[in-house]
Amino acid sequence: MTAARIERLVTSGQFSLDGGTWDVDNNVWIVGDDHEAIVIDAAHDAQAIAEALGGRTLRAVVCTHAHNDHIDAAPELAARTGAPILLHPDDLxxxxxxHPDRMPDGELADGWVLAVAGVELTVLHTPGHAPGAVCLYAPALSAVFGGDTLFAGGPGATGRSYSDFPTLVDSIRDRLLTLPGDTVVHTGHGDTTTVAAEAPHLQEWIDRGF
Structure with missing residues (x-):
């Protein structure tokens, strides 16, 4: 039996909302072992994600939120693998x-536990960047998969539709900064960080309205 591990794939595409479009690089996270895995945020390139999976069984395509750059490849990846797409209903x-003609296959809810390769990932509902945003906490891996809720250096963006800065701050304070300090935050874009690295800066973000 092989140990569960975390793999990162970076894919490139575009983020579009409120009439604007931006070029972005996204982190696609694969959690599993040599036999099975889940994909967190199927961004931009279903072919590249399928190649990274190899012959492993894909148990689920988990969406941290439903901004297009995090979900645009999800239906194709699900069609290729037969894996269900899971999303918090507040992001429908x-x-x-x-994807107006293709609904997710299942819902994510706060406290729900997803198991893969002997590891449990607990769903933390963390609204703010998006109403149905979630993070996935895997204590056995000392990891939390944060989507766009928290980055190295600050919280996710809240300047567009369906987002709210005070709600995001509450989510970060109450759901993420309460995790052990050595927990690695695997972000939706850019570099990883840790809870301990970000926790001292919470008040700065509030004061700046970051």
């Missing part, structure tokens, strides 16, 4: 902007 309005 965003999902439908990208």
């Amino acid at each position: 309005p965003l999902w439908k902007q990208t």
Whole structure:
């Protein structure tokens, strides 16, 4: 039996919302072993994600939120693998902007536990960047998969539709900064960070309205 591990794939594409479009690089996280895995945020390139999976069984395509750059490859990846797409229902309005004719297969809810390769990932509902945003906490891996809730250097963006800065700050304070300090935050874009690295800066972000 092989140990569960975390793999990162970076894919490139575009983020579009509120009439604007931006070029972005996204982190796609694969959690599993040599036999099975889950994909967190199927961004931009289903072919590249399928190649990274190899012959492993894909148990689920988990969406941290439904901005198009995190879900645009999800239906194709699900069709290729037969894996269900899971999304918090509060993000369905965003999902439908990208995939109006293809609903997710299942819902994510706070406290729900997803198991893969002997590891449990607990769903933490962390609204703010998006109403249905979630993080996935895997204590056995000392990891939390944060989507766009928290980055190295600050919280996710809240300047567009369906987002709210005070709600995001509450989510970060109450759900993420309460995790052990050595927990690695695997972000939706850019470099990883840790809870301990970000926790001292919470008040700065609040004061700046970051």
